[in-house]
Amino acid sequence: MKRLALLLLAASLALAGCYTNPVTGRKSLVLLSQGEELTLGAQSFQQIREKEKVSADPASNARVTRIGQRIAKAVGNELPDAKWEFVVFDSNQLNAFALPGGKVGVYTGLIKLAENDSELAIVMGHEIGHVIARHGAERMSEAMVISGVGALGAAAVEAKTGDAATRQTFELAYGGLTTIGRVLPHSRGNESEADRMGAIYAARAGYDPRASITFWQKMMAQKQAAGGAASEGKLGALLSTHPADTTRIADLKALMPSVLPTYEQNKGKFND
Template sequence: MQTWSKLLTLSASIALSACSSSPTGRNQLILFSDSDMSNLGAQSFEQMKQSQKISSDEKTNAYVQCVANAITQHVPKQTGFTQWEVVVFDSKQVNAFALPGGKIGVYTGLLGVAVNQDQLATVIGHEIAHVLADHSNERLSQSQLANAGLQITNIALGASEYAQYRGATMAALGLGVQYGVLMPYGRTQESEADIVGLELMAKSGFNPKQSIDLWRNMAKASGGSQPPELLSTHPSHDTRISDLTEKISSLPNYQAKRPNCQ
């Protein structure tokens, strides 16, 4: 009972003391420092550079770096790191990512779908937005709190008349946390990164209307294999396109010099 009480008190104090706000004003749970997250991102990035093939094509690297530089010039100074690092991975994956600590990875397979600088800027802006909004910290914090809650339930069941059903109950609760909390949270973050990233790429001089064409290309490239939105951490392509179309209509007319990344 004492252990249960401690866990309950810990969970309550975490929930009350670690609240923050995202760039769109959404409440967030943030438990880890910027320094901790930057170190974690840097370590993960180094492991990826060791385990995955890095593109040696000079033109491809220069092109991706040009787009990334145009965007990061308009990013406010971050706590935990001073410089963005961009690496192009030689892979057929249609993907890109950004990690805490200013680490950006782009797979060459993406360049066959993001067919111009504006579409590539849509993806890179989206990934940078995840970092600006502390989404990795938020996901990790949410997972920590979920685990604490499961521990409390496990202890409570062990001391009750339903102890014999504890294994099955915990398995069901684990599934409930995954689909009821963590996955929808991922969809919220993805939609937020779409909006923040769109503002960022438009502010950097790229054409925000090309974001619509990008996600149409993504839908075509997926060949209709995308899982149902309810069981996915990403919004459906149709949802994404609808949200971006609405946001584009309300964007201010930024006067940034248009990049020329070839």
């Protein structure tokens, strides 16, 4: 019976969609259809709009919409079936998000931190990059696979030992190992990929990708001012879902020679 379950799991993975990121070329296992993603994205966006206060500030809304529309043009058909919507939420959070279907939210706290349009474009491009890379669906798929393999392993351990306590020990060890060895490194990799995509989309839209460096320097300064610098130690980096700020700044600096020519080709092309 367990062998049959393993065969069924292997068959389902073999039949599952292998998605290729149109910007980076990275292939990933995605078990959700794009239709399912669109439905989840629309539902989540509606829930956020009902929960959060939508900003009525005309300047902030015009700025976010203007930048978002330029990035949407730069994205082109890399996000099929997109019905773009850009909403500003009145909150001091230093945050932004994007959901499947082209739903983008930006918080006023982040708008204040991003002093120029290029910095704001970097953040919006990063969040849109997550959607185009299908990182959310990829993480859900990863969780399904890890859960399925873990359940089979735990059942096999209990069947062999006849001891429920040994099964619980296996489950705890398996959960810890998969989290540290797979889930967290994968999450950090997704963030780095979105950083790269955000810089590329900003450059395509005629925004200076070097703003990614200045923006993350500001974010690092904000964390240090709030006493968060200690989290960048070795243990903090190992347990984090995001790369250390120093790491992502270094990676973005190394990326600049490959994206600046795109910016030079596109700056001045857009008339807002």
